[in-house]
Amino acid sequence: MALVRRMVFFALRWSFLPWLHSLWRQRGKITILLYHDIPPEAFSRHLAHIERHYALVSLGQYLEAAAQGRPLGREKYLVVTFDDGLRGNFALRELFARHPGKVTLYLCSAIVGTRRGFWFLTENLDSGPLKRVSNAARLTALERVGFRQEAECPARQALSDEEVLGLAAVADIGSHTRFHPCLPCCQDDEAAGEIAGSREELETRYHLRVRTLSYPNGDYCDRDIAQAKAAGYAAGITVDHGVNDQHTDPFRLRRISVNDTTDINEFIVKASGLWGALTGVFVPPRHGRRPDPSPRKPPCA
Ligand SMILES: [Zn+2]
Incomplete structure (x- = not known):
């Protein structure tokens, strides 16, 4: 199966469709890529491709231009x-340092700097269904399998305080909430604590300016956007597929997940937006389409 997959991406890459699609959809636009935990060797190859084919910019540069209503130029702009805030990110520091301040790292403020774990990394856990129940029900279900979000794990999963500070010297830091809940599944006070609390914790602990929020799992609703604005964020990042321009709602910025792939052909096809465009024909967008909380159902149902 893996071989078939690699062959599909190889064929697609050399069909030049990614090049055509990128020229058509990405020129004069901002493409935001999403990574989680990619090995340095693979990211080095990705970065080499990005440097050849895109103008790497920071999210701040884009937001500033958009706030002033300045149209973008004719290049293909890209934000990484x-x-x-997984601990493996620290190994990428030297690569980030090639473009100081251009990469944005979204950190879970109550997990980085601790030995706490990410709930979705719990062994033998099917995390999908737990993203569709109330936050309280999710936490109860996790306790049944031995996970408590405030408890420490034998092996550190997140960046340490020293690593965060080392990365903050070469990269931009944003908020990914405190414990990575599914925000639309939270009650109002829970969501406010996660959204505003994360920004406060990161700014206080690391003496940083945190301007943007990445919604965990890309899930958000209108209430979460209102809370992000009230907490002082300048933008919210989703995983709704697509590119951005100066007219895009800054609290619904679109992003392309490249899945931490180590296959350069797959990366090129996905980063061009072609893969999302092809699969989007068959799979409707998952994120940002949830109705607001209803008293009869779990808040995010
Ligand atoms: Zn996440």
């Missing part, structure tokens, strides 16, 4: 983001 990493979600979660």
Whole structure:
């Protein structure tokens, strides 16, 4: 299966469709890529491709231009983001340092700097169904399998305080909430604590300015956007597939997940937006379409 997959991406890459699609859809636009935990060797190859084919910019540069209503130029602009704050990100520091301040790392403020774990990394856990129940029900179900979000794990999963500070010297830091809940599944006070609390914790602990929020799992609702604005964020990043321009709602910025792939052909096809465009024909967008909380159902149902 893996071989078939590699062959599909190889054929697609050399069909030049990614090149055509990129020229058509990405020129004069901002493409935001999403990573989580990619090995340095693979990211080095990705970065080499990005440097050849895109103009790497920071999210701040884009937001500033958009706030002023300045149209973008004719280049293909690209922003690189990493979600979660996994400890493996520190190995990428030298690569980030080639473009100081351009990469944005979204950190879970109550997990980085601790030995706490990410709930979705719990062994033998099917995390999908737990993203569709109330936050309280999710936490109860996790306790049944031995996970408590405030408890420490034998092996550190997240960046340490020293690593965060080392990365903050070469990259931009954003918020990914405190414990990575599914925000639309939270009650109002829970969501406010996660959204505003994360920004406060990161700014206080690391003496940083945190301007943007990445919604965990890309899930958000209108209430979460209102809370992000009230907490002082300048933008919210989703995983709704697509590119951005100066007219895109800054609290619904679109992003392309490249799945931490080590296959350069797959990366090129996905980063061009072609893969999302092809699969989007068959799979409707998952994120940002949830109705607001209803008293008869779990808040995010
Ligand atoms: Zn995440």
